[in-house]
């Protein structure tokens with residue numbers, strides 16, 4: 001999977017609301033009512049990630065979940081990151 005160039009990244013970020021670029025990653029913070037809801041979300045993300053063969057870095061702090069996506073073997077951002085971001089967002093709609 002090829003790395004995306006700067007204009008491709010900017011374009012996809014505009015249609016992936018809530019995600020922000022941080023260097024070679026895209027990140028989003030999700031806030032839930034409590035820890036159990038946060039964990040239920042993380043488990044749904046885990047299923048999506050396994051199905052995609054692509055896995056976010058996950059930081060869980062009580063009711064807040066921070067996901068970070070990057071394509072390690074490509075050394076930066078690829079379509080796979082944005083595809084998984086969209087698939088995660090769809091869990092909440």
Ligand SMILES: C[C@H](O)[C@H](O)[C@H]1CNC2=NC(N)=NC(=O)C2=N1
Nearest residue numbers: 053054055056070071072073074
């Ligand atoms: C072999 C396996 O598909 C790779 O190691 C996958 C696993 N999950 C991954 N997840 C992420 N976020 N980036 C990767 O480069 C990656 N590589």
